[in-house]
Amino acid sequence: MATKQGWDAFAQSAPRPALDQLSRTEMHRLTDEEREDYDEARLVWNANPPAIKTAQLNSAFSVMDQVMASNRRDGDRLRGSVVIDAAPALGKTTIATRFAREFHRKTLRRFGATTGAGHQRLPVAFIPLDAGVTLKGLNQKILAFYGHPGTNRATTARLGALAVDCVRSCETQLIVLDDLHFVDFKHRNGREVSNHLKGLANEMPVTFIYVGVRLAEKRFFDEGLLGEDAAYAQTSRRSTRVPVAPFNHTTDAGARAWSHLLTKLEEHLLLVDSEPGMLMRQAAELHRRTQGHIGSLTNLLDRASYLAITTGVETINPEILSMVTIDNAAETSARTA
Numbered sequence: 001m002a003t004k005q006g007w008d009a010f011a012q013s014a015p016r017p018a019l020d021q022l023s024r025t026e027m028h029r030l031t032d033e034e035r036e037d038y039d040e041a042r043l044v045w046n047a048n049p050p051a052i053k054t055a056q057l058n059s060a061f062s063v064m065d066q067v068m069a070s071n072r073r074d075g076d077r078l079r080g081s082v083v084i085d086a087a088p089a090l091g092k093t094t095i096a097t098r099f100a101r102e103f104h105r106k107t108l109r110r111f112g113a114t115t116g117a118g119h120q121r122l123p124v125a126f127i128p129l130d131a132g133v134t135l136k137g138l139n140q141k142i143l144a145f146y147g148h149p150g151t152n153r154a155t156t157a158r159l160g161a162l163a164v165d166c167v168r169s170c171e172t173q174l175i176v177l178d179d180l181h182f183v184d185f186k187h188r189n190g191r192e193v194s195n196h197l198k199g200l201a202n203e204m205p206v207t208f209i210y211v212g213v214r215l216a217e218k219r220f221f222d223e224g225l226l227g228e229d230a231a232y233a234q235t236s237r238r239s240t241r242v243p244v245a246p247f248n249h250t251t252d253a254g255a256r257a258w259s260h261l262l263t264k265l266e267e268h269l270l271l272v273d274s275e276p277g278m279l280m281r282q283a284a285e286l287h288r289r290t291q292g293h294i295g296s297l298t299n300l301l302d303r304a305s306y307l308a309i310t311t312g313v314e315t316i317n318p319e320i321l322s323m324v325t326i327d328n329a330a331e332t333s334a335r336t337a
C-alpha cells in the first residue's frame with residue numbers, strides 16, 4: 001500500500017469472493033489434491049476477516065469525521081490533524097486505513113479520477129515509516145508513494161518541494177503517516193522531521209492522520225521540547241489524540257462489545273463443525289489469553305482454525321485453544337492473569 005497503485009488497489013478492492021461451506025460428506029468425496037486446495041483456501045479465508053465495526057473503530061471514525069470537517073477550510077487556512085496513539089495490535093492501522101479508504105472512494109466518486117488540470121486524482125496518500133527515518137527519508141517515501149522518479153540524487157530541500165508538488169497536483173487531501181513511533185522526537189533527526197511535518201501542514205491543504213505507538217510518551221505532541229518550552233509546541237494545539245483501548249470484559253458494555261466482536265469473527269470462520277456460540281462460550285478464556293487486544297485475538301483464531309482444520313477437529317473448542325501458542329506479550333500476560 002506504500003505506492004499509489006497499491007493503495008488504490010486496496011481502496012477499490014471488492015470484498016473477497018465467498019467460499020463454499022462443504023459438509024463432511026462432501027469433503028470426503030474430494031480427491032486428495034482437491035482437499036488440499038480446499039483446506040488452503042479455507043485457511044486464507046479464515047485468516048482474512050473483514051474489518052469489523054468495533055466500538056473503538058466507530059468512536060475513532062467519529063473523531064476523524066469531526067477533524068475532517070475543517071478539511072473544508074480554504075487552502076490558506078491551517079487544518080487540524082488526528083493522532084491515533086495506542087499500544088501495538090489494537091487496530092490502529094486498520095482504523096486509519098479503513099477511514100482513509102472510505103474517504104478515497106467517496107472523493108473519487110464525487111470528483112472523478114482526474115483533477116481539473118488533468119492529473120490523476122489521489123485523495124489519500126498512505127506513508128508507512130521505517131526505523132530511523134530522517135527528513136530526507138520521509139520526503140523520499142512521500143515521493144515513492146507518488147511514483148516520482150529520480151528521488152535519490154536531489155537535496156533534502158528539493159525533495160521537500162517535489163513532495164509538495166505531488167500532493168498539490170494530485171489534489172491529495174488526507175495523508176496517513178503510519179508507524180510514526182519510528183521517529184525519535186527527542187533526537188535532532190526526529191525534531192527535523194517534526195518541524196518538516198508542521199511546515200507541510202502549513203503549506204499544503206491536507207489533513208494528516210498520524211499513527212503510532214506511545215506517541216505521547218515519545219514526546220510527539222510537545223515536539224521533544226522540555227519544561228516550559230513544551231508549552232510552545234504547536235503540535236499539541238493542532239492535533240486531536242484518538243486513543244484505542246483494549247476490550248475489557250468486566251463492565252456490561254465491555255462484555256457486550258467483546259461478544260459482538262467474537263460473534264462477528266465466529267460468523268466468518270469456515271469450519272465444518274463451527275456453530276453459533278462457538279467463540280462466545282469461551283469469551284472469558286479468549287479475553288484472558290489476549291487481554292482484549294484485537295490483534296492477539298485474530299492471531300489466536302488464525303492458529304486455532306489452522307489446528308482445527310489440520311487435526312480434523314473442525315471446530316474451535318477448549319482443547320484446540322489450549323494447543324495454540326500466540327504472541328509473546330499475550331502469552332506472558334495470560335500466564336499472570
Ligand SMILES: Nc1ncnc2c1ncn2[C@@H]1O[C@H](COP(=O)(O)OP(=O)(O)O)[C@@H](O)[C@H]1O
Nearest residue numbers: 050051052088089090091092093094294295298
Ligand atoms: N476492526 C477490525 N476488525 C477485524 N480485525 C481487526 C480489526 N482491527 C484490527 N484487527 C486485527 O488485528 C490485527 C492488528 O491490527 P492493526 O490495525 O495492524 O494494529 P496496530 O496498527 O494497532 O498494531 C490486524 O491484522 C487484524 O487481524
Ligand SMILES: [Mg+2]
Nearest residue numbers: 092093094179
Ligand atoms: Mg500498525
